[in-house]
Amino acid sequence: MSAVLTDTAGGADRTAVGPLGGATRPRRWSAAKLRRRLTVLAFIGPALAGLGFFFVYPLLAAIYFSFNRVDLINPPEWVGLANWKFLFHDLNVRQAVSNTLWFIVVMVPARIVGAIVTAMLLNRVRRGRSTYRTLFYLPALAPPVVATLAFVSLLKPGTGPVNTLLAKVGIEGPLWFSSPDWAKPALVLLALWGIGDLMIIFVAALLDVPTELYEAASLDGAGPWQQFRNVTLPSISPVVLFSAVTGVIATLQYFTQAAVAASVASGDAVTGGGISGTFGYPEGSTFTYPLWLYTVGFRNGLLGYSSVLAVVLFVVAISVTLVLLRRFNAFAGSTR
Amino acid sequence: MTAAPMTTPSMALGPTTAVALRRANGKRRRNNALIFVAEHSVAIALSIMFLAPIGFLLLTSFMSNDQQLTADMWPRTWHPENYANVFERTPLPSYLLNTVIYAVSATGLMLLASVPAAYALSKLKWRGRTSVFIAIICVMMLPPQVVTVPLYLMWANFGLTGSLWPLILPMLAGDAFSIFLLRQFLVTIPDEYLDAARVDGCGEWRALLKVVLPIAKPGIAAAAMFQFFYCWNDYYGPLLYTSENEGAWTLSLGLASFRSLHHVDWNLATAATMLTLIPVVILFFFAQKAFVQGVTLTGVKG
Numbered sequence: 001m002s003a004v005l006t007d008t009a010g011g012a013d014r015t016a017v018g019p020l021g022g023a024t025r026p027r028r029w030s031a032a033k034l035r036r037r038l039t040v041l042a043f044i045g046p047a048l049a050g051l052g053f054f055f056v057y058p059l060l061a062a063i064y065f066s067f068n069r070v071d072l073i074n075p076p077e078w079v080g081l082a083n084w085k086f087l088f089h090d091l092n093v094r095q096a097v098s099n100t101l102w103f104i105v106v107m108v109p110a111r112i113v114g115a116i117v118t119a120m121l122l123n124r125v126r127r128g129r130s131t132y133r134t135l136f137y138l139p140a141l142a143p144p145v146v147a148t149l150a151f152v153s154l155l156k157p158g159t160g161p162v163n164t165l166l167a168k169v170g171i172e173g174p175l176w177f178s179s180p181d182w183a184k185p186a187l188v189l190l191a192l193w194g195i196g197d198l199m200i201i202f203v204a205a206l207l208d209v210p211t212e213l214y215e216a217a218s219l220d221g222a223g224p225w226q227q228f229r230n231v232t233l234p235s236i237s238p239v240v241l242f243s244a245v246t247g248v249i250a251t252l253q254y255f256t257q258a259a260v261a262a263s264v265a266s267g268d269a270v271t272g273g274g275i276s277g278t279f280g281y282p283e284g285s286t287f288t289y290p291l292w293l294y295t296v297g298f299r300n301g302l303l304g305y306s307s308v309l310a311v312v313l314f315v316v317a318i319s320v321t322l323v324l325l326r327r328f329n330a331f332a333g334s335t336r
Numbered sequence: 337m338t339a340a341p342m343t344t345p346s347m348a349l350g351p352t353t354a355v356a357l358r359r360a361n362g363k364r365r366r367n368n369a370l371i372f373v374a375e376h377s378v379a380i381a382l383s384i385m386f387l388a389p390i391g392f393l394l395l396t397s398f399m400s401n402d403q404q405l406t407a408d409m410w411p412r413t414w415h416p417e418n419y420a421n422v423f424e425r426t427p428l429p430s431y432l433l434n435t436v437i438y439a440v441s442a443t444g445l446m447l448l449a450s451v452p453a454a455y456a457l458s459k460l461k462w463r464g465r466t467s468v469f470i471a472i473i474c475v476m477m478l479p480p481q482v483v484t485v486p487l488y489l490m491w492a493n494f495g496l497t498g499s500l501w502p503l504i505l506p507m508l509a510g511d512a513f514s515i516f517l518l519r520q521f522l523v524t525i526p527d528e529y530l531d532a533a534r535v536d537g538c539g540e541w542r543a544l545l546k547v548v549l550p551i552a553k554p555g556i557a558a559a560a561m562f563q564f565f566y567c568w569n570d571y572y573g574p575l576l577y578t579s580e581n582e583g584a585w586t587l588s589l590g591l592a593s594f595r596s597l598h599h600v601d602w603n604l605a606t607a608a609t610m611l612t613l614i615p616v617v618i619l620f621f622f623a624q625k626a627f628v629q630g631v632t633l634t635g636v637k638g
Contacts, residue, residue, distance in 0.1 A: 036462075039540050043456035044468065046449040050509020051468075054487065055475050061486035070485070072492060118382065125375050134624070135383040141620050142390070143569035145588040146613050150389040153396065153602070159407040161392055193389065197631050204632040246477075253479035256571040260592045290481045298576070303485050314482040321477040325470065 059314065065307035072301070083305045093309070095284050096292035099184070103254055103288065107188050108247035112240060114195050119202035120232075133203070140196030144256040151190045152177055152264045177265035180285040187257055187286065198243055205239040206232070245324040252317055255294070258286040289313065390613070397606040404603040418607040428608055430583065431590040438500045438574075438586060439567035442507045446563050449510035451556065454518030455544050459530055469519070476512040480572060488576065498581040503573045513634075514559045520633050521555030522548065557623055558630025568616060587612045 066083055068076035087093060122133055139147065155162050155176035163173030174182040213231045222230065233240075262281035279295055280287030293313065297306030396404060397418055399411045422428055456462070457469050491502040525548060533543045549556070571588040578584040591612060594605045620627060 040456055040460050040462045043452040043460065043540070046508060047453035047472070047510045047515060048468065050449070050506060051471055051475065054506050054509065055471075055478070055483065058483035058486035058490070061489075062483065065485060070489075072489070121375065121379060121382070125379055127376075128379075132379050132383060136386055137628075138617070138620075139386050139389070141565070141616050142613055143571075143588055143616065145569070145571055145591050146393075146609050147389070149591065149605070149609050150393050153606070154389050154392055159405060161388075161407075161409050164407045164409075193386065200628055200631045249477050249479065253481060255481075256588075259575075260571070263592060290479065293481050294484075294576075297485055298488075303489070307485050310482045310485060313479055317477060317479050317482065318474065321474060324477075325473065 062307045062310045062314070065304055066311050068304050070303035070307070072303070076304070079304065083308045086305060087308055087312070092284075092287070092292055093289075096287050096289045099285070099287055100251065100254065100289040102184060103187070104248055104251045106184075107191050108244060108251055110188055111191055111195055111198055111247060112243050114192050115198035115202050115243070116236075116240075118195065118199045119206055122199070122203055123206050133200075136199060137196035140194045142194065145260050147190060147194060148257045148260040149264060151186065151193070152261055155186055155189075177261050178282055180283040183261070183265075183282060183285045187261060190257060190261075198247075201239060201243065202236065205236045209235040242324065245320055248320050249317060252313065252320075253290050254288050255290045258288050258291060262286050393606050393609055393613075396603055397610050399603045401601050401603065404601055415603070418603050419611070422604045422607045422611070425604070426594070426608065427582065427585070427590065428587075428611070431585055431587045432611075434500060434584055435568060435586040435588075438503060438570075439564050442504050442567045443560050443563045445504065445507035446511045446514055447556065447560060449508060450514040450518055450559065451549075451552075452544065453510050453515045454522050455540075455548060457515065457519045458522035459525075459527070459543075459548070460540065472512045472515055476516055484576060491577065497577050499584050500574065500578060500586070502577045503567075503570070511563060514563055517559050517562065517630060517634050518552070518555055521552055521558075525551050554626045554629060555633070557626040558633070561619065561623055561627055562630060564619070565616060568612075 065076060067078060067080060068083075069079050070076045118136055122129060122136070125132060142150070154160055157163060157173065157175045157178055160173075160176075163176075166173040176182050176186045209232060213235070214227060217227045217231050259279060263278040266278045266281040277299075279291045289309070290313070293306055293309040296302050296309060392409065395409060395411055398414045398416060399408075399418075400413055400415055403412055457465060457472075487502070488497065491497050496502050496505075529547050529551070530543050533547045538546065569588060570586070571592065574584075574586045574589040578586075578589065582590075587608075591605070591609055594608060
């Protein structure tokens with residue numbers, strides 16, 4: 001807009017000067033253009049530099065490192081496809097992939113369903129809605145390490161309050177974070193506890209559903225389930241897609257809770273550097289893909305093979321992101 | 337809800353209308369009361385479930401050493417001195433200081449670079465704008481583990497591993513998520529405000545400072561809070577860069593290996609955990625509105 005204004009002003013100026021002005025016109029023009037470009041560059045420059053330094057360069061470097069033997073001391077040494085071939089013989093990566101897939105299949109849908117249910121409840125309650133909203137949201141604020149510590153003590157097999165309560169009603173509680181079968185479900189409970197951010201998104205999405213649609217549906221004799229199925233769900237489906245994609249991306253990098261739960265539940269002496277010794281406890285059941293990537297690179301010192309895992313992770317993550325970007329028009333088009 | 341259709345036919349029935357109406361209304365009122373009670377019972381039950389884990393931590397943090405690992409939920413005697421003890425007997429003050437330095441400096445630097453970037457992406461027209469925006473979304477979606485190895489080697493070359501600098505310095509270039517959030521906020525500001533400023537002879541910097549910043553305060557507050565919380569909660573970054581140097585540990589990193597490393601009792605560890613949680617909660621209550629708006633803005637527009 002401002003460019004148009006300056007240009008027309010300049011043009012009017014020129015005509016006043018007469019035929020001689022024609023020669024200077026292109027230069028003034030490009031000077032203004034240059035100024036504008038420099039302004040844009042000053043605004044976006046640091047971000048562009050960051051894009052190059054912390055995204056493009058390391059990405060290309062990771063691809064290069066994946067064909068090399070790399071450690072912290074020696075310069076990279078070309079080994080061809082050796083690292084990539086090892087990927088297919090690595091039993092640990094198989095377990096890590098299957099654990100991460102388990103979390104994607106169970107944790108992501110559980111969180112979305114939980115968020116929709118609590119959001120619908122919140123939108124129904126009139127009195128005290130904002131109090132409930134704050135209370136439901138609060139756990140989402142808890143730092144992951146704090147939340148994990150809380151759940152490990154809450155679900156402590158012997159003396160934890162959950163198993164104590166279960167024992168009172170005659171149920172023998174599971175070993176939770178100490179059982180290979182129950183450690184992952186316990187982490188899902190932890191993820192459900194921190195559902196608040198997703199819930200807030202769905203609260204807003206549900207309020208955006210036009211009430212006329214519900215009125216029309218109820219006039220047609222649609223029951224609550226049919227209304228949800230035919231009115232609510234189609235209206236909020238973009239948000240469901242968004243939360244599914246971001247949920248999968250978040251699960252692909254699921255690290256902190258699994259690492260901390262394993263180290264605290266195992267009760268081993270751990271220091272910051274040695275914490276990876278307890279990763280996956282019990283019996284590798286919580287060993288996720290990023291945990292393995294970290295262990296390979298920074299505990300075993302195989303930075304080349306770790307880069308293979310990183311490149312694979314990038315390909316998977318970018319494919320999932322593309323699902324979202326295909327809806328980019330909805331994304332970027334929200335200019336107003 | 338179910339009683340609603342009943343009132344309509346009864347009104348058309350003539351003489352019996354009054355009785356039928358009253359009966360129907362009574363039934364509806366009773367139904368409404370039932371629904372009210374049901375909704376609030378569920379909501380209260382859920383509130384208790386959401387609060388219980390924190391409540392349990394809080395109660396444990398006041399227990400005596402003898403009681404800490406028993407099945408008791410309520411402290412028999414209260415020991416607020418646990419909170420003082422944890423400060424004296426562990427490096428908690430150092431963790432706290434490191435965390436504050438990390439969170440505050442990263443947030444400040446992030447804002448300096450991200451606000452102009454978001455302005456360029458929303459209020460300036462230039463070729464390649466859409467591509468850059470897509471690239472920023474991709475970076476935002478990228479798991480940090482993808483670029484970990486080359487970045488670690490780069491910072492090791494600079495001799496900065498073992499400190500929090502590798503996590504703070506990149507903020508000079510802004511943060512992808514914050515740029516995205518701010519851009520989503522800035523596009524909601526009508527262009528007319530800016531055009532008016534430009535006609536008055538404002539350059540883009542002055543337009544940003546004098547026109548956009550005052551309107552965008554809630555968005556900037558939300559972005560700052562998200563960044564602060566991200567740093568405060570961050571575990572992966574400090575683990576990666578500082579695990580060998582305990583002097584640079586943050587609260588999250590310290591807490592995770594607290595008990596075994598410093599042989600402190602569980603009640604003290606929970607006191608430290610509560611101390612990590614409390615600032616976050618306080619900050620949230622001060623800026624709840626901006627925060628909720630920020631969550632909605634990044635989520636719903638998808």
